[in-house]
Amino acid sequence: MKQMITFKNVNKYYKDFHALKNINLSVDEGEVLCIIGPSGSGKSTLIRCINSLEDYDESGEITVNNSLVRDGKRAKDIRKEVGMVFQNFNLYPHLTILNNVTLAPIRVTGLSQAEANKIANNFLTKVGVGDQVKKFPYQLSGGQQQRVAIARTLAMQPKILLFDEPTSSLDPEMVSEVLDVIKNLARTGVTMIIATHEMNFARSVADKIIFMDNGSIIEEGDPVQIFDNSQEERTQSFLNSVLVK
Secondary structure, eight states: OOEEEEEEEEEEEETTEEEEEEEEEEEETTOEEEEEOSTTSSHHHHHHHHTTSSOOOTTOEEEETTEETTOTTTHHHHHHHEEEEOSSOOOOTTSOHHHHHHHHHHHHHOOOHHHHHHHHHHHHHHTTOGGGTTSOGGGSOHHHHHHHHHHHHHTTOOSEEEEESTTTTSOHHHHHHHHHHHHHHHTTTOEEEEEOSOHHHHHHHOSEEEEEETTEEEEEEOHHHHHHSOOOHHHHHHHHHHSOO
8 A cells, every 4th residue: 555644753942841752653555544533633734734734843754655845846736635624614714615716726827717616516516515506605605615625625625635624624514514525525435634633533533543742653553453452541531431321
């Protein structure tokens, strides 16, 4: 199995704060990895290092599709291969839903408006908002806006999808509609890394789960190992505190 992402001895500091501690991790092609752990444990920082939104200590290395993330010559290519969905939707308020999705394919990959429209309409339909293309972001619910953000990422046709707490800004009743879209994407064979607080979702969608705390990977395994047969006391106490009995 081809390794799409690797971390080797990765450390990250914010001045004196040690945010990532000696991270070693590999993600195979087509694998869905969920990262769980308390707030401030390093989940988002780890994800943001993959597409160079965060720098990291020079002693470690991260590769994406066999290219070093730090390789300046390949940085642009890596950005094209890696799509990211953030906590906040970050849609352009002055653009229609369709134009929010077509902007990057036209500007970055040089597609014509017609080609970009075709791709955008396809992905907007896939995520269930194909009938909203002429509207503006303020006219959509939070769940709909996040689904548009997912379609916008898919329109760049990345090989890897990163999700940073994609439901944390949503009202509770809108969470499931976004998680259902991500579950459907997971079945398409794209490589995915998802930082999430949604434990039942992580259990159902992940091939592999890592539990992080205080900047370290405490435990790694498949969903059954982590949720039903955890070997680490810290993992067990976290799950006991967040899982509804």
